[in-house]
Amino acid sequence: MLEKTERLSLVEQVVTQIEQLIESGHWQIGDRLPAEMQLMKEFDVSRNTLREAIRALVHAGLLETKQGSGTVVKSSSAFGVALHRQVEKSSIMETLEVRLALEREAAQLAAMRRNEQDLEGMTESIELCKLASEKGDVQEFLKADINFHETMVKASHNRMLQGLYEHITEPLQSSIEEVMMADDYFNYNEEIHYELLEAIRDQNVQAAIDYVNHYINDFREKIKRIQEE
Amino acid sequence: MLEKTERLSLVEQVVTQIEQLIESGHWQIGDRLPAEMQLMKEFDVSRNTLREAIRALVHAGLLETKQGSGTVVKSSSAFGVALHRQVEKSSIMETLEVRLALEREAAQLAAMRRNEQDLEGMTESIELCKLASEKGDVQEFLKADINFHETMVKASHNRMLQGLYEHITEPLQSSIEEVMMADDYFNYNEEIHYELLEAIRDQNVQAAIDYVNHYINDFREKIKRIQEE
């Protein structure tokens, strides 16, 4: 028996096309879409059909419309938005525990699968951390630090893990910043980064896991202290 | 200066109302919604407005419409649907690795936070596994086995972790089944479940992690063997 070929509704066809235009980067985040009247002509559909498609993407978080003004691209990943919303419903501690789980697994996999390019990327990130730390630029340090972790996660060569990690880290960023700023001085211990990098280079799985546990516990303690105040 | 009170569009208001009706269980999965004409009257909006709201929820995966037939509730968790779609884009191995990460973290947290009720639930699940195994009922065993793992994850008392784990496990279910059915006989080693339970009861964190690693590696080996065939 053949599968029933479900006829895709016009609206879904338009939705798919717009999604692809966004994912492909043809419409970047912040770009303004053409007006409804023009999109109607381009997709050759009625206003209702077009509006239903756009509304679906607005609700998914990819687009944002403002009456009288226009429609702009808000995000390029529906999954990212969904995860973002879920994180907002959860406590910071819960989210951090999930992030730890992912990071620990990533460290383990990275120690097994890392290639030369991965190691180079991590080395570069550490250099950037050091530079920012010496300048005392907290913002830049944070950016470099997050970059280091994401580079490590990328070295796990598991794209799903990577996607989850990045989309969870993003909404946490302001909380992370808060914790970092809490100390009057912010002391960057570059050894921990180097040790983790070395463990991954040497493919020493257990050591990599241990280092991750170590700095996550540090972070957890800091948060507890802040929340108690 | 006061914040500009963003006027919520009529469509979003209707979307929110429908979402709440679904989340609250007033409309259960499988239920058929009233026809457009009636919903128009109930929400007191025009046909266009109502359709845009419904379309948004259809795209989110909560509803499903069929021309000539009607609209039915398909899911009660937009996040679950989003995660489901992400899993489908990923390989089984990638997904399993993420699931392992969550399960390991859950075991660790469960060992720290479990209460009497958690331990009771896990004990019950093991009994069900044993019963199903003795009857040779693979379907029922699988159900009980998954229930055991989800009970353990619940004992972590981290709702975000729990949500992620369950929504990732769901689409994996058919794959898990396949692996289990692969062996001509299916040999249930109940010791591993009991040992894990004991570790969690004794709050022996490291032992709990080790047991999780152990049975996940078993599972991973099985999959590799199947995929190589």
Place this chain on the structure above:
DNA sequence: TTAAGTCCAATCATCCTACAACTTTTTAAA
């Protein structure tokens, strides 16, 4: 009685026009 085919009412899909509400740009007056 049963089975197949036909018809019909209900329902969603798409299109159309009109007007309201809001924003941005242009114009005109002070």
Place this chain on the structure above:
DNA sequence: TTTAAAAAGTTGTAGGATGATTGGACTTAA
């Protein structure tokens, strides 16, 4: 130049009309 009013452009909402599909009621023949 500055300010205010007008105009143009854009999305939001309403209501109606027609097409396409579905599911069930009805009919008819075996």
